[in-house]
Amino acid sequence: MIFDFRLKVFYTVAQRLSFTKAANELFITQPAVTKHIKELEQQLNIQLFKRNGNNITLTAAGKILMQYAEKIFHTYTDLETELAQLNNVEAGTLHIGASTTVAQTILPKILALFKKTYPEIIFNFIQGNTDYISQLILDEKIDIAIVEGAAHSPQLAYSPFAKDEVVLVTRANNKLSKKAEITPRQLLDIPLVLREAGSGTLDVIFNALASVQIMPKDLNIEIQLESSIAIKQYLLYSDTAAFLSIQSVLSELKYHELSIIDIKGMEIFRTFQFIQLHGKNSRLIDLFKRFCLTNHNIK
Structure with missing residues (x-):
């Protein structure tokens, strides 16, 4: 731009x-x-x-x-x-993938705008956790994807899409929500709802916790669920907490359904990334990447 x-x-x-x-x-x-x-x-x-x-x-x-x-x-x-x-790149077929958090929070708007802008482009879309989507790229079943997580495959090319913050949230007005800030060690006493194995979000959380000497085995994990939507619903009817993308809880925070619990000395940032096979590129892929970068944070 x-x-x-x-x-x-x-x-x-x-x-x-x-x-x-x-x-x-x-x-x-x-x-x-x-x-x-x-x-x-x-x-x-x-x-x-x-x-x-x-x-x-x-x-x-x-x-x-x-x-x-x-x-x-x-x-x-x-x-x-x-x-x-003018460059005649507005037609063709594109196979797009995204990890769960991106697919549920960021991409719906972008895909709608992309289709409106380029009505002649046919695209197929699939979502799953980071491991699953990465494998689809490796198997050449999709052309381009956006994923979260720290894992890297030498066969894949990675480029940054957007930064995201992961926050600890709980149901508003319960006893946990009164803890505006906790220490990392206090986290061990809180029942947690986490994403499933293979989730990029889970990898990011575990890496961040390791930096403050907290291991997964130390956590009080009540249940693991496969999407942010399921986790948010669980939170609303329990006295648990969960690490979720700030993008996925904006509405719940606005309407005071969920509250953020800050962890002293700890912030969790991660990068959503484009992934594609090394050497596999096209004008359609480049167009989609540019469109995402241009439109992801324009209200």
Whole structure:
């Protein structure tokens, strides 16, 4: 996308209201985020954020710029679409896959917009845990996929799609929700609902816990379920907690059905990644990847 990267940095910070989370999502350092915002404020000769300790909010000018940034990004999306159509890449068949969290939270909107933008492209879509989707790529049953998790196969090419945060959540207004923050060791006393073996989310959680000397055998695991949707339903009728993508619980947090429990000194970030076979590429695959990158965080 041909735009001033500083505007992209501003847009991401404005969405997350966090320089740290914006840096993680954009794959740059926090000082780089600060530098881009400072340069943009100097260029516009106006303050875009109010800073109060570790918290930031948009100024009146920042809110106006946020509105126009969204319009600008949508305009660039339309421009890229028309230019792509000139290259006759708007027809064909694409086999797409995604791991469960991505398939349930991010891709439905993108796939709908992709079909609306390129109605002549036929695509098939399949979801499953990271191990299953990766195997489909290796078996050449799908062309391109987006997965979570830390596992890597030497036969697959990986490229970053988006950053995501995994948070510990529980049913609002139960005794666990009153614990705004816990230590990593206190986690051992909480009954947990986890994803199934082979889940990329589970791999990320176990890796993060290992960094604070907590092993899977130490956890109080009440049940393991195969999707975020099932886990959320279980949470609503139990006094358990679960590690879930922040993307998958936005609605429940908004309507105060679930609450986040912070773990002192521990944040869990992971990268959703495109995967495809090394050497297997096409204009359709490239088009789909560009479309995902352009549209995944535009409201």
